[in-house]
Amino acid sequence: MSAQPPVAVDIVDARARRAAATDPLRDDILAGLTGSRPAGERTLPTMLLYDERGLRLYDAITTDAPEYYLFAAEEEILRRHGDHIARYMHAGRAAKIVNETVVELGAG
Amino acid sequence: MENPPITYYALDLEKRELERTLTQLNQSELGAELVGKVATKGLCATYDDGLELIQEGGLQGRTDVASVSSELRDRHQYRVERVSTGRDLSPSSSKSADTEATPPSTPGSDKQPFHLLFLGSSLGNFGRGEDVAFLRSLPLEPGSGNTILIGLDHDNDAESIEHAYDDSRGITRDFIMNGLKVAGRTLGDESLFEEDKWEYVGKYNQELRKTLYISFGYRVTRPCYRST
Numbered sequence: 010m011s012a013q014p015p016v017a018v019d020i021v022d023a024r025a026r027r028a029a030a031t032d033p034l035r036d037d038i039l040a041g042l043t044g045s046r047p048a049g050e051r052t053l054p055t056m057l058l059y060d061e062r063g064l065r066l067y068d069a070i071t072t073d074a075p076e077y078y079l080f081a082a083e084e085e086i087l088r089r090h091g092d093h094i095a096r097y098m099h100a101g102r103a104a105k106i107v108n109e110t111v112v113e114l115g116a117g
Numbered sequence: 118m119e120n121p122p123i124t125y126y127a128l129d130l131e132k133r134e135l136e137r138t139l140t141q142l143n144q145s146e147l148g149a150e151l152v153g154k155v156a157t158k159g160l161c162a163t164y165d166d167g168l169e170l171i172q173e174g175g176l177q178g179r180t181d182v183a184s185v186s187s188e189l190r191d192r193h194q195y196r197v198e199r200v201s202t203g204r205d206l207s208p209s210s211s212k213s214a215d216t217e218a219t220p221p222s223t224p225g226s227d228k229q230p231f232h233l234l235f236l237g238s239s240l241g242n243f244g245r246g247e248d249v250a251f252l253r254s255l256p257l258e259p260g261s262g263n264t265i266l267i268g269l270d271h272d273n274d275a276e277s278i279e280h281a282y283d284d285s286r287g288i289t290r291d292f293i294m295n296g297l298k299v300a301g302r303t304l305g306d307e308s309l310f311e312e313d314k315w316e317y318v319g320k321y322n323q324e325l326r327k328t329l330y331i332s333f334g335y336r337v338t339r340p341c342y343r344s345t
Contacts, residue, residue, distance in 0.1 A: 018136055018139040018143060018157070018159060019158040019159065020135055020136065020139075021161065021162075021170075022132065022161045022162075023162035023166050023167060024130070024161055035303050038300050038303055038304060039304075053300055055242040055243075057296035057297075057299040057303075058292060058293065058295065058296045059129075059130075060131065060299045061131050061133055062295050062298075063292060063295050063296065063299065064134045066291055070289055070292060074284035074285075074288050076281050076283075076284045078281055079237065079238055079270050079281060080237070083236060083237065083268050098232050098266075106122040107122050107229070108122070108124075109123050109229050109230055109231065109232065110126065110229065110232070111123060111124070111155075111231070111232045111233075111234065112126045112128055112167065112232070112233050113125070113126070113127050113234040113236070114128050114167070114233060114235050115129060115164070115237075115239045115242075116127030116128055116138070117127075117129050117131070117134055117138065
């Protein structure tokens with residue numbers, strides 16, 4: 010017996026549009042490791058950290074690592090000043106809000 | 118039924134994570150409060166593709182299926198999927214993983230403003246120069262009504278910063294080391310970087326202090342030679 014009704018979420022999947030002949034991530038990895046940089050200065054792209062497992066680990070950092078002050082600080086700012094921020098977003102627009110879009114980049 | 122005045126899109130490349138977190142949100146108390154005010158959706162795309170889609174008006178509060186012109190279909194093919202999760206899916210539930218093609222925008226409609234959120238010091242994930250280039254590329258013309266909210270950490274002492282990125286439970290260490298697995302997987306072999314041969318080093322770069330630079334490094338713990 011389920012306590013929750015079925016929940017549906019809409020996901021716009023825009024990944025299918027690009028038929029990639031090359032994998033940019035693969036290229037970035039190889040470029041960072043084999044390029045002209047001297048030994049000791051090789052690089053890997055940050056994107057590597059954010060696969061599904063990485064995102065869950067990051068989630069765990071925000072909840073279980075108090076040293077990671079950034080998350081709590083940002084949450085407090087949004088809590089305290091959220092109203093002000095929202096009003097500022099609509100500053101100068103007297104019209105009723107209709108059909109506006111908010112996009113969180115890298116929401117995870 | 119009228120669409121809510123605001124639609125929030127969580128943009129990310131990891132579709133399963135989008136499903137998981139959005140479902141969690143919808144099931145929470147906050148989710149109930151948002152009904153009728155903010156519609157919540159996922160947008161599975163890169164920053165660039167997602168922004169292009171927004172600019173073309175591709176996300177103008179569309180939730181319904183409409184006819185697709187063939188020209189638009191060629192240029193901007195994308196799908197809206199309704200994903201149903203939950204333990205009690207009855208056979209008569211209307212939509213589960215329907216895929217629908219929707220056109221980018223209603224011809225002649227005004228471009229409504231959009232608001233970008235770039236939180237969690239994510240801007241710091243860009244390399245030097247790339248961060249500026251990215252911000253410059255954003256469509257934030259005066260008069261457009263478009264806004265961006267950037268969450269960025271300010272200057273703190275080196276010790277706090279280093280601890281922030283190297284917690285005592287080792288979660289950050291696991292997070293960073295997972296990157297090596299992903300690198301290996303991308304190159305075709307998940308165990309390409311043998312985990313016990315690398316260690317994580319998080320150092321706050323004092324010289325580049327102006328840009329609040331912290332580097333995550335992997336250091337070889339003992340040399341290894343791999344024959345190919």
